[in-house]
Amino acid sequence: MPVLHSTKNLEVLQAPTAAKEGVGVFEYTDNYTVFHYGRMPDQIPGKGEATCKMAVFNFQLLEEAGVRTHFRRALGPNRIEFTLARLPDPAAGPPTPEAGSYLLPLQVLFRNELPPGSSVHRRLAAGTLTPAEVGLQAIPAVGEQLEQPVIEYATTLEPVNRFTTPAEAQTLSGLGDNEFRAIREITEKANNVLTAHARSLGLSHCDGKFEFLMAGDGNLVLADSPGTPDESRLMFNGVHCGKQALRDWYVSQGHEIPTGKLIAEGVPRDQWPRPVPLPPAFLPVMSDLYRSLSETWTGQHGRSAPGLSAATQAVADTISR
Incomplete structure (x- = not known):
């Protein structure tokens, strides 16, 4: 049976064991998530197929560049x-490579620039982060491009994921010094590949996150769906091409869901306020954006998606109303 997995459904074809990796299938759905709420009330037609095409393209691009991924094959649209x-x-404590294959309970975040919506700005303003902690000399300007990517770490198995220090990230992931250094090296390499591709298309690959698994042979493998709009912040002509555009609409209309506050106050999930749906006119606009982004990114053009300039302008016009 499929298992709910964020914006994707997970089906286990062969269960993994300590001695051997398993086989799974991701079905990319038309759902979207914002504010750590889980699936929001609407679906964006065509989003799943558009995201899947980008994921397959990126896996192949990364593999060609020498980055090992968990991708096996495409099964359909x-x-x-x-x-x-x-x-x-x-509850069992940090895993270790000696115990066999496992998914690292860690996400690695990279930041090439700091556009509007980046959590770095919010955390710096709140005093929960200092420039020195992320290798910056001073508080950055909104939209600032960084000389070197900033690498951060966060948890994945907590009710609301939190940022961690590198030392805690290494402990949580159960990795030795060499393996933990390898995570950063793979992150930098994969980020460079995706950023170069984005730049060749006139897109900004502002930031994103990677997840990893430890294979049974002791090597790290890039997992999830790197470089897709669910995992990376992509912008074109100053407009967000993904979930940040959805966040911006909710915030601009005063409909943000304060999930962090609700969890901190112990409010049961079934008592959380229900998010309002998107305006019906916004759904086709976002559908066009995802399909146009996917076609631009992969070079696989269909017949109905508008150009990316038109698609992003329509998003900007809708949010500003």
Whole structure:
């Protein structure tokens, strides 16, 4: 049976064990998520297929560049088969490579620039982050491009994921010094590949996140769906091409869901306020954006998606109303 997995459904074809990786299938759906709420009330037609095409393209691009990924093969317009690793039990303590294959309970975030919506600006303003902690000399300007990418780490198995120090990230992931250095090296390489491709198309690859699994042979493997609009912040002509555009609409209309506050106050999830749906006219605008972005990114053009300039302008016009 498929298992709900954020904007994707997960189907386990072969369960992983400590001795051997398994096989899974991701079905990319038309759902979207913002504010750590989970699936929002609407679906964006065509989003799943558009995202899947980008994921397949990126896996192939990264593999050609020498980055090992968990991708096995495409199964259709919105499904892929991939290598599946065990999910560690947080109660059992940090996993170790000696225990076999596992998904690292960690996400690695990279930032090439700091556009509007970047959490760095919010955290600096709140005093929960200092420039020195992310290798910056001073508080950056909104939209500032960084000389070197900033690398950060966050949890993945907590009710609301939180940022961690590199030392805590290494402990949580159960990695030795060499393996933990390798995570950063793979992140930098994969980021460079995706950023170069974005730049060749006139897009900005502002930031994103990667997840990894430890394979049974002791090597790290890039997982999830790198470089897609669910995992990376992509911009064109100053307009966000993904979930940030959806966040911006909710915030501009006063409909943001304060999930962090609700969790901190212990409010049961079934008592959280229901998010309002998007305006019906916004759904086709976002549908055009996802399909146009996917076609531009992959070079696989269809017949109905508008050009990316027109698609992003329509998004900007809708949010500003």
